[in-house]
Amino acid sequence: MALSPYAFYRSNVIFLIALICGVILPQGFQIGSILVLPALTITITITLLRFPRGFFRHIGSLLYSSIQGNAMNYIVSGNFIILAGAFLIHKQELWIGIVLVAAMPSSLEIILLGNLLRVEKNYIFTSLAGTYLGALLIVPLVGLCFLKYTHLNYWNITLLILGLIFLPLIISRLAIEKGWDKIIEKYEETTTDYSYFIIFYAITANSRNFLMNWSFDILFIALIAFGSTFLFYFMIRKIGFYLHEEENKTNFFILLGTMKNCGLAGGMALIVFSPEVAIPSLIFAVFTFIYMNWIKYRTRHITTLSNN
Numbered sequence: 001m002a003l004s005p006y007a008f009y010r011s012n013v014i015f016l017i018a019l020i021c022g023v024i025l026p027q028g029f030q031i032g033s034i035l036v037l038p039a040l041t042i043t044i045t046i047t048l049l050r051f052p053r054g055f056f057r058h059i060g061s062l063l064y065s066s067i068q069g070n071a072m073n074y075i076v077s078g079n080f081i082i083l084a085g086a087f088l089i090h091k092q093e094l095w096i097g098i099v100l101v102a103a104m105p106s107s108l109e110i111i112l113l114g115n116l117l118r119v120e121k122n123y124i125f126t127s128l129a130g131t132y133l134g135a136l137l138i139v140p141l142v143g144l145c146f147l148k149y150t151h152l153n154y155w156n157i158t159l160l161i162l163g164l165i166f167l168p169l170i171i172s173r174l175a176i177e178k179g180w181d182k183i184i185e186k187y188e189e190t191t192t193d194y195s196y197f198i199i200f201y202a203i204t205a206n207s208r209n210f211l212m213n214w215s216f217d218i219l220f221i222a223l224i225a226f227g228s229t230f231l232f233y234f235m236i237r238k239i240g241f242y243l244h245e246e247e248n249k250t251n252f253f254i255l256l257g258t259m260k261n262c263g264l265a266g267g268m269a270l271i272v273f274s275p276e277v278a279i280p281s282l283i284f285a286v287f288t289f290i291y292m293n294w295i296k297y298r299t300r301h302i303t304t305l306s307n308n
């Protein structure tokens with residue numbers, strides 16, 4: 001399925017509308033909480049339809065980039081978020097939210113940014129798939145290690161993760177084998193937009209009242225989000241320059257090391273935990289939104305200067 005040239009612009013507009021509606025018209029928070037799970041499933045399924053036929057049959061040939069993606073997403077980014085949260089966050093609900101963000105796979109938006117930054121498509125697809133499959137192991141392990149004193153139903157969490165990874169995988173592969181993806185492609189943009197809106201509206205509407213009660217924990221979450229995006233961007237770029245890495249390879253590491261699936265973290269918080277647990281995912285989503293647009297502007301500005 002081809003990516004629309006306006007996909008990046010549309011996702012920006014939908015995200016902003018969802019935030020505004022969640023703040024001004026939060027009355028639909030209960031409906032949003034009910035619809036967030038199917039919306040997440042639809043979004044992930046449509047993204048997987050972009051993976052070529054037979055991709056998951058030969059993933060072993062691209063195992064190296066998958067390992068690199070998991071290392072950047074979990075070992076580098078995830079560990080930073082958890083360690084910073086352990087020292088700075090005191091409220092239990094917000095700490096759980098931070099742990100959820102850290103345990104999430106890479107953002108689906110790296111496909112759009114990967115095209116913009118001219119990163120090898122196979123690297124992006126393989127690393128993205130690797131982080132989602134890695135989440136099957138990482139999420140339960142992170143929960144056992146960092147949330148062991150919290151009363152959690154690990155069975156429900158495991159079932160939820162399986163449903164949000166294996167179910168979209170099975171549906172997407174079946175759709176491609178049967179040729180249904182050609183039919184779905186006609187409604188892809190509209191369906192994605194509605195699902196994207198539901199996810200972030202539900203997170204915003206449910207978190208709204210808690211955000212009004214400002215605390216230093218919220219400020220620290222914002223600082224952690226800033227560090228895991230903008231600061232990591234400059235650090236990874238500096239390391240890539242020092243090691244004489246190619247530009248597209250450095251950009252690959254940047255995308256995998258700076259962007260988490262905040263919508264998935266927020267949706268899990270609403271389904272399994274409580275609305276307050278979704279606050280960190282919302283704050284991270286806002287910083288990721290700003291960060292993505294900054295990368296887009298910076299890349300196009302540099303390209304224009306180079307052409308001139």
